[in-house]
Amino acid sequence: MMDPITLEPIGKITSCYGQKFGIPRQPGLARRARAVIQLPYDQGAQIKESVRGLEGFSHIWVVFVFHKNNATKRVGLVRPPRLGGEKKVGALASRSPNRPNPIGLSVVELLALHYRKEHVDIVVQGGDFLDTTPVLDIKPYLPYADSLTSATTAWVEPIKDLRLTVSFSELALKAISAEAKNHSELICECIRESLSLDPRPSFGKTKQTQCQQKREWRSLIFGFDVIWTVTDGLCRVENAVLKNRGLVESLIDDQNGFKN
Amino acid sequence: MMDPITLEPIGKITSCYGQKFGIPRQPGLARRARAVIQLPYDQGAQIKESVRGLEGFSHIWVVFVFHKNNATKRVGLVRPPRLGGEKKVGALASRSPNRPNPIGLSVVELLALHYRKEHVDIVVQGGDFLDTTPVLDIKPYLPYADSLTSATTAWVEPIKDLRLTVSFSELALKAISAEAKNHSELICECIRESLSLDPRPSFGKTKQTQCQQKREWRSLIFGFDVIWTVTDGLCRVENAVLKNRGLVESLIDDQNGFKN
Numbered sequence: 001m002m003d004p005i006t007l008e009p010i011g012k013i014t015s016c017y018g019q020k021f022g023i024p025r026q027p028g029l030a031r032r033a034r035a036v037i038q039l040p041y042d043q044g045a046q047i048k049e050s051v052r053g054l055e056g057f058s059h060i061w062v063v064f065v066f067h068k069n070n071a072t073k074r075v076g077l078v079r080p081p082r083l084g085g086e087k088k089v090g091a092l093a094s095r096s097p098n099r100p101n102p103i104g105l106s107v108v109e110l111l112a113l114h115y116r117k118e119h120v121d122i123v124v125q126g127g128d129f130l131d132t133t134p135v136l137d138i139k140p141y142l143p144y145a146d147s148l149t150s151a152t153t154a155w156v157e158p159i160k161d162l163r164l165t166v167s168f169s170e171l172a173l174k175a176i177s178a179e180a181k182n183h184s185e186l187i188c189e190c191i192r193e194s195l196s197l198d199p200r201p202s203f204g205k206t207k208q209t210q211c212q213q214k215r216e217w218r219s220l221i222f223g224f225d226v227i228w229t230v231t232d233g234l235c236r237v238e239n240a241v242l243k244n245r246g247l248v249e250s251l252i253d254d255q256n257g258f259k260n
Numbered sequence: 261m262m263d264p265i266t267l268e269p270i271g272k273i274t275s276c277y278g279q280k281f282g283i284p285r286q287p288g289l290a291r292r293a294r295a296v297i298q299l300p301y302d303q304g305a306q307i308k309e310s311v312r313g314l315e316g317f318s319h320i321w322v323v324f325v326f327h328k329n330n331a332t333k334r335v336g337l338v339r340p341p342r343l344g345g346e347k348k349v350g351a352l353a354s355r356s357p358n359r360p361n362p363i364g365l366s367v368v369e370l371l372a373l374h375y376r377k378e379h380v381d382i383v384v385q386g387g388d389f390l391d392t393t394p395v396l397d398i399k400p401y402l403p404y405a406d407s408l409t410s411a412t413t414a415w416v417e418p419i420k421d422l423r424l425t426v427s428f429s430e431l432a433l434k435a436i437s438a439e440a441k442n443h444s445e446l447i448c449e450c451i452r453e454s455l456s457l458d459p460r461p462s463f464g465k466t467k468q469t470q471c472q473q474k475r476e477w478r479s480l481i482f483g484f485d486v487i488w489t490v491t492d493g494l495c496r497v498e499n500a501v502l503k504n505r506g507l508v509e510s511l512i513d514d515q516n517g518f519k520n
Contacts, residue, residue: 002272002394003269004266004267006266007264007266008262009263011262026402027405028404028408043262046335046337046360047336048336049336049351050350050359051352052348052350052353053353053354054352054353056353056413057353057413057414058410058413059408059411061365063323075306076309076312077312088312089312090311090313090314091309092307092311092314093311093312093317093400095399095402099310099397100306101267101268101323101397103396103397107405107408134262136361136363137352137361139352139354140355140413141408141411141413142286143408143409145288145289145355146367146407147407148403148406148407149403149407151318151401152318152403153316153317153318153400153401153403154313154315154317
């Protein structure tokens with residue numbers, strides 16, 4: 001009935017989140033989450049000209065593809081984690097990646113724009129992107145049109161007060177500072193913010209409470225395999241093992257004068 | 261380099277704007293602008309289940325296709341009307357429909373949800389959609405993630421104070437009330453809001469000032485061919501001729517208990 005539309009990604013995202021587990025469920029929840037949107041010049045979209053003036057905006061929309069979700073999966077109902085993973089709502093009444101068309105939408109803080117030899121790098125923070133995410137569009141955030149302070153929601157409330165307290169073991173701190181050197185503070189803060197959101201699935205939380213077991217969880221953040229546990233509402237980073245040094249270097253590059 | 265992605269629209273929009281000329285340049289600027297997003301059940305996306313719970317949100321995002329823009333047109337730079345149509349900025353640094361991928365993004369007020377026999381109707385207001393626009397996705401508006409009051413912009417300022425005053429001739433008022441009966445007030449308000457934004461292209465405004473000619477402009481709003489002029493900053497609706505009665509009926513349906 002309606003013609004399909006074929007879109008070519010204009011670039012892809014290098015993100016501090018290396019796997020789906022552990023990604024904040026909305027942008028802005030882990031402010032230090034770093035990502036670099038890389039737009040190659042050779043995509044036929046006149047990218048160098050297209051981004052001119054973008055640096056004047058504090059925030060941008062990123063329209064992207066949930067590329068690791070099964071696009072043929074036609075989910076009608078989803079279980080939002082904010083409802084404890086039990087109650088179902090319609091996919092279009094949620095921001096779940098499981099939706100009729102796998103399009104994601106996130107607003108992020110713009111840190112810097114760098115014109116490289118073969119692509120432009122758009123450095124952002126506060127994103128909720130999986131590494132290697134394809135990007136369809138970038139738009140400036142316009143507060144007068146996009147910021148609706150009076151909007152009301154059915155069941156989604158701010159989760160500030162639900163955060164876990166996160167501490168680091170000596171072992172983890174040493175591992176991160178040995179590998180990441182003067183970037184270790186930023187990386188630790190990003191890990192802290194990300195884990196404070198308690199990415200465990202609802203059934204994992206329940207199970208732990210019932211069995212009193214200290215289960216180990218793992219998240220790939222900033223190239224580190226982060227091993228953490230939760231006991232009595234306190235999250236502890238037990239260890240962190242560098243798996244991808246290149247990712248750290250792609251995301252944090254002191255040579256290029258990023259804004260903090 | 262990156263795989264293209266093929267998306268199937270989940271539905272289309274019946275909108276009060278029948279042509280590109282005269283559509284507000286952002287959503288929310290003409291609050292009475294009415295649209296009905298029609299999502300058919302037979303698209304394989306489990307639409308009836310997908311929209312469950314959407315009615316609990318006051319506002320929704322609509323991700324749509326700029327279907328009347330030339331998708332092969334790879335525009336690098338555009339001339340935003342807010343810059344007087346003279347200065348150029350990058351397409352990705354603007355909300356212009358002329359962009360690498362023709363994806364539109366608008367937040368609108370949700371008025372009602374109706375389950376019809378073969379589709380669901382999502383009635384919204386405040387949109388900036390062209391009639392027959394294909395829809396790719398619907399998402400609830402989440403103020404805690406989407407509303408950034410502190411965001412700053414390079415060159416886009418609110419345009420409240422730039423509005424034209426709009427008056428109606430007796431002829432136009434009579435024509436609208438004869439055809440639209442008890443909906444004429446809503447339709448007049450939508451026309452007033454839309455024209456107050458002064459949709460004339462920048463060169464049209466300049467030309468008129470220079471030649472002192474009273475040029476007639478036409479907009480297709482709510483099924484009416486609206487003929488209007490601008491003199492000394494005052495916009496006057498000279499006449500309105502009903503061209504599409506079906507559109508009025510699709511957009512305003514008293515039988516179904518719309519809010520407001």
